[in-house]
Amino acid sequence: MELTDDTLRDLHRRMVRIRLFEEAAGRLAEANKLPGFLHLYVGEEAVAAGVCVALTDEDQITSTHRGHGHLVAKGGDFNRMMAELMAKSTGYCKGKGGSMHISDLELGMLGANGIVGAGTPIAVGAGFANKYRDNGKVAAAFFGDGATNIGAFHEAANMACALKLPVVFVCENNEYGEFTPRHKTMAITDIVDRAVGYGMPSVMVDGMDAVAVYEAAVEAVARARAGAGPSLIEAKTYRYYNHHGVQNLGLKYRPDAEVERWKERDAINGIQARMAEAGVMTPDQAEAVWAEIRADIDAAIKFADESPTPDPSMLLVDVYSQNVEAL
């Protein structure tokens, strides 16, 4: 498979879109303009971008509490995302879900999730539906290192393998679950070790390298599409900000030097350097991408700001579906 210049530009654009969206969200949260919890994806952009570029718009993903990056990478609309974070009626979930439940079924984004690990069995269900309909689509599940400690993940992984479903498991191993380092909650270092127990092919990639993630994802997606069953991709990555919000609150649970070390390997800097060297995108052209996306973010904030809050009459709407007459 050949890595095209367009693919590089696509990876770059999706990552910058995530970065700028998340940084804007962080600023808004610090200005007390976003209610609820906010789990930022900054630092991990290469994972969502690398996987989603390898998927088609028709493929599905499931996400986590740290879900904005996944939706942006899948093509999410800034206006509706920002409006949801601000709890406005024009948001993706009409202001009823917020950051932790952001979703766009039309883009195959089956939801951020407030319950750690809960997205993985749902991806198995989406994969099942794909196989059932023989539609050639693939479902990818994003989840954290911490989520691999929960039963739902193990049941999902085993079932997907047993039923040979078109699913790609994507672990974002950022070395922490909330404020507890990974080594305190599992006796293994690499999540890929878990795949062996399910008879699932797996690969470990540098999650700060979008191209590496992309290439691994292309292979896993092809395997799933060909009917050869699921794979696990473990991307070693890092979140720059706190577990939720931006700043570390009080207690320090990870050394500053560690954060700085990861930032030196920033995925966006990495791909920009690579593209500059290859003559694919000059620094000026890269800057133009940032500027364009910044303008989109500003427009989204304006849109969200000017949007109405949900009407009180909406409280009891959408608890149940209206039955659709069977065709």
Add this chain to the structure above:
Amino acid sequence: MTATEVEVRQLPYVMAFNEAVRQCMREDENIFCAGEDIGAFGGVFGTFGGLQKEFGERRVVDTPISEQAIVGLGVGAAVMGLRPIVDLMFMDFMCVAMDQIVNQAAKLKYMFGGTARIPLTITCGGGAGLSAAAQHSQSLEALLCHIPGLKVVVPSSPYDMKGLMVSCIREDNPTVMVKHKRMLGVSGPVPEELYAIPLGVANIVRPGTDVTVVAYGRMVSEAMLAAEQLAEEGVECEIVDPRTLQPLDSATIVASARKTNRVVVVHEAVRFGGIGAEIAAQIQEEAFDYLDAPVGRIGAPFSPVPFSPVLEAIYIPNAARIADGIRATFGRPARSV
């Protein structure tokens, strides 16, 4: 304030919990705590702050994100004679551990012909009001109360928190202690010495003659505000806080109902199938002839908890709605909009 009241130290709800655990752990080597981020970090709500520092990693254990195994760890260790306190962070996450709670912890004693003893305390943060949306805001206590074998504890003040938590820890049955997330910072008088409030004994928070308001958890403070409004309208409310929902102090509730002849039951949980329905049913069974009005029930509407602060504010029962519920038992019109 009297001299004795001045002397009683003020402590936030969160620290009342913490102090109960700390003092009990000093007394009983069999007590240990386990849960996510409770060690070095002290728990996401700060409830376990400093405990690992005092008792070490042996007795204050950071676990993986594994709610089913966390409760199971507690069940197994309890059967073996330890006295575990296991934390589920948000009450919503108990759903992940439901088998261990409902099919194991609650039933082992009975199924084993009485041979097992499960001195297990499960702690969690319940309640809405933080724009935390539908999976981090629920009040699921009615689910637990329906299960024979479990005890369910819902403190409404720092004083009650400490005394009830001590009883949970000393209890030889599985208890679920629900800390209301929005009360963590609320301060009140809490004696420094170790004391226990028995499970199953209601507290008459405010004596009154005209109407009984049964409320628990954070709704007690809302009911108090409603009672102040009603006092201005010439109605004296008696507020009964059951403190524990299982066991339920039906006798105190029924006695109050017989005295005042009117009852409104309040909870933050969804009204349909909530514990208020059980309380209302018991009152009509035991005090039917005394009632001058149907028992009123105030609870959340039948929807998941919305994220939007605007919708959430409408969703959560408050003093104004409680006051209207009380007025209704006198046939008076509602005043809130």
